[in-house]
Amino acid sequence: MQPADELLDRIRALGFDERDAERLFAHFDDAERRGKLGHGYARIDWLETLEGIEPRARPERVESTPGFERWNGRGALGYLTLATICDTQLAEPPERARVVVADRCFPTGMLGHWVRRLAEGGLVAVLTATSPPRLGHPEGGPKLAGTNPLAIAIPSSDGRPLVADASMGEVTYGDVLAGRASADELVPFGGAQAHKAFALAVGLQLVVDALVREPGYGAVMLVARPAADPVPALRALAEGVRLPGDGG
Numbered sequence: 001m002q003p004a005d006e007l008l009d010r011i012r013a014l015g016f017d018e019r020d021a022e023r024l025f026a027h028f029d030d031a032e033r034r035g036k037l038g039h040g041y042a043r044i045d046w047l048e049t050l051e052g053i054e055p056r057a058r059p060e061r062v063e064s065t066p067g068f069e070r071w072n073g074r075g076a077l078g079y080l081t082l083a084t085i086c087d088t089q090l091a092e093p094p095e096r097a098r099v100v101v102a103d104r105c106f107p108t109g110m111l112g113h114w115v116r117r118l119a120e121g122g123l124v125a126v127l128t129a130t131s132p133p134r135l136g137h138p139e140g141g142p143k144l145a146g147t148n149p150l151a152i153a154i155p156s157s158d159g160r161p162l163v164a165d166a167s168m169g170e171v172t173y174g175d176v177l178a179g180r181a182s183a184d185e186l187v188p189f190g191g192a193q194a195h196k197a198f199a200l201a202v203g204l205q206l207v208v209d210a211l212v213r214e215p216g217y218g219a220v221m222l223v224a225r226p227a228a229d230p231v232p233a234l235r236a237l238a239e240g241v242r243l244p245g246d247g248g
Contacts (some may be wrong), residue, residue, distance in 0.1 A: 024077070028109075040178075043107075067097060069101070078106040081105045097222065102212075102219040115153035148205055169188065
């Protein structure tokens, strides 16, 4: 494995300025440390193969009301669009709750990384994002939905937010890119109950597709101020059982 400074140099070599290079590395490094290697350093290799990267592109907030925001990636990598959205929600939190829709937001990476940031800042967060269609019906047929992960983060007074982050695929496309799985394994998870994951993948796909304005891939986020602090009680009830997002 390359040292961190060499990995950063590879990101800088793609044309990203220091702030964006560090943001990208922080995401890949977080994924690597949490064992989600398909979203880790292997993604630097992937970025080096992509054509049309616009390292100077900047996302833009194009609509803002008290309970709703719309962003457009404007050619920026989805990672950086979500980083900017998270920065903005933390700096300008909603009075109660806000829905955020991001057009032209791809790739988005490990969604747990983004909701964790929001929960560490005191906000409840729910996030999903679409990707190229890679999941078909368990009984066969065309690919109809992306792996469409769903990430949920709940802040906690003990400083350890609960973070649930699950893809609807048996494996992720990142696992395929990292050589940890074959494309044939990219099916809805659940075995005999795979129709449930397929239903969630299609439902999340259509939620995003119904809210974005531009063709392509997008993200939908809900951020809200918590009215209670349920995580410590759940940890006490769990009696040491590892909860989602712990460790890593």
